[in-house]
Ligand SMILES: [Mg+2]
């Protein structure tokens with residue numbers, strides 16, 4: 001057993017590690033903590049030059065996996081602003097992809113639950129992590145990128 | 154032994170995982186890969202309301218640990234823009250901390266080397282990860298944040 | 307008679323109140339002050355995911371109602387920058403609607419004249435107010451928004 | 460009685476009209492609707508070249524008047540982002556005042572409650588309106604400005 | 613005589629060439645065209661980590677040299693926005709210098725007059741050019757930069 | 766012979782003057798210095814409402830004229846960020862053209878080589894200058910604009 005004596009990860013670290021460790025055998029530990037901590041989460045992929053598709057992919061995955069109640073505008077609003085914040089980290093200065101001739105290939109995670117596993121404060125938070133590549137629309141002409149956003153639900 | 158059959162991490166993942174896993178027993182594996190891949194790196198901490206201090210702390214640590222040749226402007230320039238990109242992810246929309254009454258407590262990593270451990274392409278890249286908290290200048294009134302930047306050296 | 311002892315509104319307040327009070331019986335008073343102060347103004351509506359349509363709708367309405375002389379570039383330029391400023395208030399951080407999967411339904415006012423009804427300073431100013439809703443392209447999943455811009459003509 | 464047959468104002472309109480109508484006899488009607496709708500609100504003033512003072516003034520007034528529970532980070536977080544959005548409308552492109560040699564004199568309103576007076580959706584929203592002048596630090600060398608932000612609490 | 617058969621420069625080109633050609637013998641030709649075209653202009657220098665000093669230096673030079681009537685707010689407003697636009701070109705993404713540990717050494721020109729020497733359209737325009745270096749506060753660790761803004765007066 | 770006793774221009778000045786002096790007889794001197802200093806350069810034109818076309822036009826011209834090795838991602842990356850910086854100067858606050866109903870007609874120059882003709886520091890820099898007009902999609906309803914970016918290769 002690997003991380004016996006390590007403290008459990010926070011909501012944000014879980015959201016960050018989930019796409020970062022995809023395909024790595026540590027990911028199982030992250031998923032165990034997500035399940036054990038009562039977190040709701042989703043992991044997906046989206047590749048696009050069109051920013052709108054990125055927003056839509058994350059939103060749709062979060063709704064389909066019941067991370068938010070899609071009939072409550074305030075929950076949709078909370079998720080939306082977390083997504084926008086994550087995109088700002090991906091864009092680094094401007095939220096534009098295709099318009100400035102760059103494309104993204106992103107793995108995304110959305111996690112909802114208490115900020116800390118043993119959190120005493122009431123109420124959920126929702127974190128969005130977008131990790132992948134950004135660059136020219138040509139294989140290998142890209143570098144990695146990560147954007148992270150979080151909001152109270 | 155944990156991640157036997159996992160592929161080695163890229164430069165960017167190493168830079169991202171280093172501060173995320175601080176204090177966790179997985180960090181040793183990350184450090185082993187950094188050493189084994191011939192990467193130069195540094196891990197440090199800075200807390201501030203003053204953005205200038207964040208830039209200076211990362212720059213100083215990278216120079217002192219010989220990640221860049223501080224006598225070559227082009228190396229300083231490469232690092233500088235990577236830091237600014239990382240700060241954009243932390244700021245999410247505006248690079249301001251104290252001016253808008255928020256403070257940051259950040260662990261930072263800077264990693265220099267080939268983009269991939271077995272990279273065939275010549276030339277180094279430098280990645281900067283800032284991970285920590287942002288919020289009101291009051292303990293517990295903050296959430297996590299992560300910014301990532303990368304540049305060719 | 308309602309606001310007997312109140313000072314007349316400034317150009318900016320008139321532009322702000324016109325869309326805010328649409329359908330309210332106070333609007334008549336606002337329109338009386340607009341007419342009495344020699345102001346030229348227009349009130350219109352535009353709903354779009356496409357930012358370009360918002361700019362075009364306001365510009366077209368202002369030209370058609372002779373708020374600016376559309377044969378003089380400097381007048382067109384003055385209006386244009388006032389519109390852009392107003393859109394920045396609507397966008398709050400980024401001037402994007404459809405690209406980030408949000409739609410707007412806006413009532414807009416453009417008012418031209420002296421900054422204050424009894425203004426002694428020569429020369430006109432032009433103010434643009436955009437008021438309405440912004441949100442997901444789904445009825446009720448939106449909140450209100452207001453952007454305001456002003457320029458010398 | 461003036462606006463007998465007008466529909467009651469939304470939370471956002473109340474927040475917008477409160478500083479816009481300061482000193483005008485319509486303001487009493489706005490305050491009656493605020494009280495009658497069970498809204499919590501505050502109206503204050505701040506003049507500064509220093510952005511931090513604007514954030515602090517609004518935050519302090521909202522806490523002192525119990526619009527938010529200052530012991531709950533999620534409530535503080537909700538207010539904070541609403542303030543930042545409002546400042547973006549004031550800054551129109553950049554959240555800077557003194558740094559670019561401009562000063563603001565603002566009347567601000569913060570309103571908390573349901574989005575609409577007869578709102579059926581559960582949960583509160585908090586709206587921030589900043590209205591006043593921006594310009595050179597010289598009397599009369601300024602124009603009006605308005606910024607508006609809103610968030611779910 | 614050099615540029616016999618070249619068309620005279622526009623207002624914008626004159627503003628751009630003036631600091632670019634400082635110390636070069638072509639500058640005399642530029643100054644002759646400025647004088648011959650009835651343009652009012654000023655050329656100055658400012659070095660700073662503090663953005664406010666840059667704005668102030670350009671504003672002060674323009675007022676002292678009577679490019680604008682400093683008693684008319686609309687003229688001050690026109691100049692102000694032209695300066696801000698020029699600074700955006702210098703900052704490339706953010707209007708910050710010292711906050712992000714960079715310093716500027718700028719030569720600036722402000723030119724007022726018709727957009728084109730034989731301009732038929734009534735009314736003046738004012739153009740601001742900032743040219744110089746930006747970089748670390750260490751000699752030689754900087755690169756060149758140019759920002760340009762223009763507005764109707 | 767005109768500028769006998771003037772110091773040769775820097776890489777950045779050459780990039781700036783090349784489009785500014787197009788059609789002027791001084792341009793020959795600029796081209797002589799470019800050739801004499803061992804610089805690689807290209808001069809082109811692009812008119813568009815679509816930002817992507819501007820990025821593509823500059824990138825394509827630089828590749829076709831062998832300013833960068835298009836098989837090396839780090840060279841493509843260096844050029845890309847220089848282009849983006851130049852566009853920020855053109856956009857002054859937002860990198861949008863058609864979306865906000867403005868069109869650009871740009872002459873662009875890309876220059877690669879040492880920062881200074883007698884530069885002792887090893888390694889090339891690449892500078893991008895975009896000069897032309899921006900405005901409404903109607904002849905004469907536009908003003909001049911210049912954006913400049915530079916990066917280490
Ligand atoms: Mg936050």
Ligand SMILES: [Mg+2]
Nearest residue numbers: 143303842846
């Ligand atoms: Mg990059």
Ligand SMILES: [Mg+2]
Nearest residue numbers: 456602689693
């Ligand atoms: Mg203004």
Ligand SMILES: [Mg+2]
Nearest residue numbers: 077081449609
């Ligand atoms: Mg919102």
Ligand SMILES: [Mg+2]
Nearest residue numbers: 383387762908
């Ligand atoms: Mg303009």
Ligand SMILES: [Mg+2]
Nearest residue numbers: 230234755915
């Ligand atoms: Mg640079």
